[in-house]
Amino acid sequence: MTAMLIPLLVPLVGAQQVAFWILAPVMVLAALGVVFSRKAVHSALSLALVMVSLAVQYAALDAPFLFVAQIVVYTGAILMLFLFVVMLVGVDVSDSIIETIKHHWIASVLGALGLVILLIAGVGRAIIGSSAGLAGATSAAGGNVPALAERIFTRWVFPFEATSALLITAALAAMVLAHGENLFPKVRQKEALQQRMRDFVSDGAHLGPLPSSGVFARTNSISAPALLPDGSVADSSVSKTLLARGAIVDAGELKAPTHAVYAEIQQAAAEAEEALS
Amino acid sequence: MIPLENAVFGADPWWIVLIKVVLLFVILLVWTIFNVWYERRLVAKMQHRLGPIMNPTWAGGLGQAMADGAKLLLKEDFRPDNTDKVVFNLAPVLTGVAAFTSWSVIPFGGEVTMFGHQTHLQLTDLPVAVLFILASASIGIYGIVLAGWASNSTYSLLGGLRSSAQMISYEVAMGLSLVAVFLFAGSMSTSQIVTAQASPLMIGSFNTHLPGWYALLLFPSFIIYAIAMVGETNRAPFDLPECESELVSGYITEYSGFRYATYFLAEYINMATVSAVATTLFLGGYRAPWPFNLVHVLDNGWIGIVWFLLKVQLLISVFVWLRGTLPRFRYDQFMDLGWKWLIPISLVWLLLVATLKSAQSFHWFRSPVFLGILGVIIVVLVASLFLPSKEEPYEIPDDEEVFDAFAGGYPVPPMPGQRLPEMAGVVRSTADHSPPQAADSSFDETGADS
Numbered sequence: 178m179t180a181m182l183i184p185l186l187v188p189l190v191g192a193q194q195v196a197f198w199i200l201a202p203v204m205v206l207a208a209l210g211v212v213f214s215r216k217a218v219h220s221a222l223s224l225a226l227v228m229v230s231l232a233v234q235y236a237a238l239d240a241p242f243l244f245v246a247q248i249v250v251y252t253g254a255i256l257m258l259f260l261f262v263v264m265l266v267g268v269d270v271s272d273s274i275i276e277t278i279k280h281h282w283i284a285s286v287l288g289a290l291g292l293v294i295l296l297i298a299g300v301g302r303a304i305i306g307s308s309a310g311l312a313g314a315t316s317a318a319g320g321n322v323p324a325l326a327e328r329i330f331t332r333w334v335f336p337f338e339a340t341s342a343l344l345i346t347a348a349l350a351a352m353v354l355a356h357g358e359n360l361f362p363k364v365r366q367k368e369a370l371q372q373r374m375r376d377f378v379s380d381g382a383h384l385g386p387l388p389s390s391g392v393f394a395r396t397n398s399i400s401a402p403a404l405l406p407d408g409s410v411a412d413s414s415v416s417k418t419l420l421a422r423g424a425i426v427d428a429g430e431l432k433a434p435t436h437a438v439y440a441e442i443q444q445a446a447a448e449a450e451e452a453l454s
Numbered sequence: 455m456i457p458l459e460n461a462v463f464g465a466d467p468w469w470i471v472l473i474k475v476v477l478l479f480v481i482l483l484v485w486t487i488f489n490v491w492y493e494r495r496l497v498a499k500m501q502h503r504l505g506p507i508m509n510p511t512w513a514g515g516l517g518q519a520m521a522d523g524a525k526l527l528l529k530e531d532f533r534p535d536n537t538d539k540v541v542f543n544l545a546p547v548l549t550g551v552a553a554f555t556s557w558s559v560i561p562f563g564g565e566v567t568m569f570g571h572q573t574h575l576q577l578t579d580l581p582v583a584v585l586f587i588l589a590s591a592s593i594g595i596y597g598i599v600l601a602g603w604a605s606n607s608t609y610s611l612l613g614g615l616r617s618s619a620q621m622i623s624y625e626v627a628m629g630l631s632l633v634a635v636f637l638f639a640g641s642m643s644t645s646q647i648v649t650a651q652a653s654p655l656m657i658g659s660f661n662t663h664l665p666g667w668y669a670l671l672l673f674p675s676f677i678i679y680a681i682a683m684v685g686e687t688n689r690a691p692f693d694l695p696e697c698e699s700e701l702v703s704g705y706i707t708e709y710s711g712f713r714y715a716t717y718f719l720a721e722y723i724n725m726a727t728v729s730a731v732a733t734t735l736f737l738g739g740y741r742a743p744w745p746f747n748l749v750h751v752l753d754n755g756w757i758g759i760v761w762f763l764l765k766v767q768l769l770i771s772v773f774v775w776l777r778g779t780l781p782r783f784r785y786d787q788f789m790d791l792g793w794k795w796l797i798p799i800s801l802v803w804l805l806l807v808a809t810l811k812s813a814q815s816f817h818w819f820r821s822p823v824f825l826g827i828l829g830v831i832i833v834v835l836v837a838s839l840f841l842p843s844k845e846e847p848y849e850i851p852d853d854e855e856v857f858d859a860f861a862g863g864y865p866v867p868p869m870p871g872q873r874l875p876e877m878a879g880v881v882r883s884t885a886d887h888s889p890p891q892a893a894d895s896s897f898d899e900t901g902a903d904s
Contacts, residue, residue, distance in 0.1 A: 218541065218603060225596065245585040253592030257599065257618055322581050322642065 196237035200230045228252045239311055242322050388414040393431045400424050401431060466573055473568070474577045478557055486722040491519035492767075493774045500778040526718070531711030534606070541604035546709070546716035549597025553720040553727065556590040559583035560730045561645050563740045563758030575740070575758060576645060583644040584632060587731055588625065591686065594720065595621045598695070598705050601717075605708035613704025616785065617688060617695035623792040624685035630800035631678040634807045635668050635735050648739030652747075664744050669736040674803045676736045678796055680772075683728035685792065687721065689773055691780035692788060699782075729769035730762075737765050 207230070210223035232247035318324035329337050364372075376382040388411055391403040402425060403414035410428050419425055466474075491506060495514065498505025506518035533542055563575030580586055595618055602614015636642050639650040655664045655671075669676040685692040696704035706717050733739060740758030743765075747753050783791070818824050857872035859865055868874055 216538070218538070218600075222541070222544075222600075229593070241580050241582045242585075245580075245582045245589050248589035249585065249592055253589065253595075254622065257592075257595070257622065320581060 193237045196234060200234055204230045225252055240321065242325055383413075390414055390416075391428070391431070394435055396426070396431060398426070400426050402426070402428050404428060467571065470568060470571055470573055471577070478577060479554065482554060482557060482723055482726070483719075485726060486719055487519050487523055488516070489722050489726065489770060490522070491516050492770070493777075494519075496771060496774045497778045500775070523715070526715040527712055529711040531713060534708050537606045537708065538604040541600050543713070545597045545601040545604060546713040546720075547597070548600070549594050549720040550716040552590045552594030552597070553723040555593075556587040556727050557723075557730070559586055559644055560727075560734060561648055561739055562762050563756060564754065566755045574645060575756075579643050579645050582642045584636070584642050584647070584731070584735065587727070588629065588632075591724075591727075592621070592625070594724070597717075597720070601709065602705040605705070607708055609701045609703075609707045610705050613695045613701050613707070616701075617705060620685055620688065620692065620695065620788070620792075623789060624682045624796075627678055627792060627796035627800050628682035628686060630797065630804055631675040631682065632735065633804055634672045634675040637807055637811055638668060638671060644734050644739075647735055648741060651738045652741050663748060665738050665741060665747050667736060667738045672736070672807070674799070675807075676732075678800050678803075679732060679736065681791075681796060683732060684773065684776060685788070687724045687728055687773075689721075689725060690777040691782050693782060694785055694788060697782055725770060725773055726766060729766045729773070732769055733762060733765040 204227050207223045207226040211220045211227070214220040214223060228247065228251045232244050232252065235241075235247055236244040315321050315324040318327045373382070373384060377384050388403050390397070390399045391401040391414065393401055399416065400419055402410045402412075405411050415425055491514075495505040505515070507515045533539070558577040559579055561574065561576040561579070565572060565574050567573075598617045599614045602610045602612070602617070605611070635647060639647040641647060641650065651665060651667050653666055655662045655666045664670070688695050694704075695701070696706060701707070706714060709717060737743075740762040741747060742749075742753040742757070742761050746761075751757070813819060813824075857868050857874065859868075859874070
């Protein structure tokens with residue numbers, strides 16, 4: 178009954194059209210968001226939305242493998258790496274417009290031209306040529322996934338392997354470029370411990386851990402310095418980072434309220450004694 | 455085309471789909487509350503204490519889990535200054551939605567009659583259902599990374615980065631362990647993988663009546679998946695993204711109230727999700743274990759839910775057991791385990807499985823060449839049993855240097871091969887050939903930095 182009702186309510190519209198007309202505006206808005214967002218992370222998120230919507234389109238068009246591969250590969254892995262870069266490099270870094278490789282732009286233009294030609298050829302062939310239809314293309318192999326596997330691993334196996342070789346080369350190149358030799362030998366836990374022992378023997382340097390920050394009546398913040406028995410500040414209790422930021426609270430300021438109260442008490446005691454005598 | 459049509463099962467009427475969706479949602483919420491209580495009670499049993507016992511006369515303190523849940527929802531939902539409002543709010547929603555989504559392709563049971571309709575106890579199935587679960591897991595990790603970034607706190611950022619690095623590393627090993635299952639089942643659809651495991655194991659022509667679970671047939675894959683699933687859910691001993699001794703609580707440091715509850719919910723659902731995937735792919739899914747599979751009544755229809763829930767709960771108990779037993783890994787050890795052990799082992803194992811499969815389909819096993827190679831391998835193995843072992847017994851060096859405990863001007867314990875001055879004249883027992891480990895093992899070459 179309901180199966181009959183749905184075509185009546187939505188005449189001549191299938192799930193694919195519904196999915197397209199809902200997702201297409203979302204995708205266009207998200208694509209605009211990629212370009213116009215002020216923060217790089219927001220751009221990356223908009224890109225993720227475009228990718229996921231595209232994946233749902235694939236699902237609506239009965240391409241389940243492409244749907245999942247789109248999410249796992251693009252939305253999952255690649256965009257995650259992109260987010261990493263954005264988050265770690267920071268959003269304030271401005272792009273350099275100086276050409277690091279000479280005549281770099283010629284190669285870019287050629288690459289872009291090649292991509293446009295490929296796209297025109299691919300899309301044009303899909304529009305002009307006659308298509309076998311989804312069932313015609315996949316039923317021989319016994320389903321969507323086996324049909325794709327058969328294509329990739331028989332007819333297109335060399336382009337497929339060449340692509341993976343290209344990717345591996347790129348990954349290796351990135352590793353070689355990013356690799357740096359150690360200038361100094363790496364200090365591990367054992368060496369650090371031995372160094373501390375040697376310092377103790379030669380200079381009498383403190384062997385134990387650094388002292389913690391100070392605990393006062395009104396604060397135990399990490400920015401409060403600890404005091405030595407003679408009342409002076411223990412320098413090693415103060416974080417160097419906080420010191421550089423100027424965030425260290427003055428010990429005298431911290432002690433002042435206590436001193437004031439003590440003075441008051443002593444004064445009151447003296448007055449009381451005077452009154453008694 | 456009818457919108458609710460399904461590539462594997464055919465069409466369900468919309469109201470059955472609605473019933474399934476609502477039931478799934480309710481089951482996951484209630485199960486999470488139960489699991490919180492279950493974990494605390496079980497880990498308490500393992501540590502000889504009681505665990506949550508609020509109102510112990512009723513349901514063993516289950517009320518405390520509900521009270522905790524209600525408290526979390528009613529608490530002030532606090533957002534710190536200078537955090538990114540949109541992303542901070544979006545992150546928990548992403549993680550929560552992804553946690554629920556992956557359950558849509560997990561089979562709770564086989565085919566049943568629901569209000570006069572033949573239907574499967576599974577919301578939907580895809581030809582690529584298992585990959586779909588991996589895909590929704592990779593969406594879920596977005597919520598964690600974005601929470602780390604949006605919180606504007608170093609602890610959160612480090613937690614988020616750790617989590618995504620962990621996810622990327624362990625998803626590779628997990629995917630590789632699943633490929634062996636796909637090869638054996640010939641499908642990536644969850645319901646078809648369960649069906650493929652239902653046929654009994656045959657040794658030659660002898661029927662063992664044991665269900666052909668992939669945990670038996672593909673044991674190394676199962677072990678790799680079991681390790682990777684703990685790494686994937688950020689649970690102890692791999693809970694580095696939220697380890698309190700280093701990162702306060704990692705990516706959820708700045709979260710509270712409802713948004714925190716969403717992360718909490720997602721973590722427990724994810725624990726159930728990976729357990730459910732392990733059940734479906736390796737432990738026969740909703741089909742009865744041996745010997746119950748011999749009784750037809752116990753291996754059919756609605757009973758499937760019971761078997762499924764029992765198996766998943768058992769795996770969740772393993773999660774709790776791990777948490778109660780193992781200390782947390784160090785981050786570099788964790789990455790070493792993933793990249794240097796799990797991934798290479800899965801690759802080699804996968805090659806073996808693929809070779810075996812093609813050997814079966816091309817009938818290599820019947821060729822004389824194969825029998826010859828097999829004979830040589832067996833002869834070598836048997837011969838190696840009779841060869842004397844190369845392992846030399848530990849010999850006590852006679853001229854151990856007597857060591858000066860104050861040589862450097864400060865007291866130090868003896869190193870291996872050194873002997874305390876008061877022990878210098880003592881003759882050791884010759885019965886014990888093992889090196890004296892207990893006293894000084896922490897000071898040998900590897901002990902100090904491993």
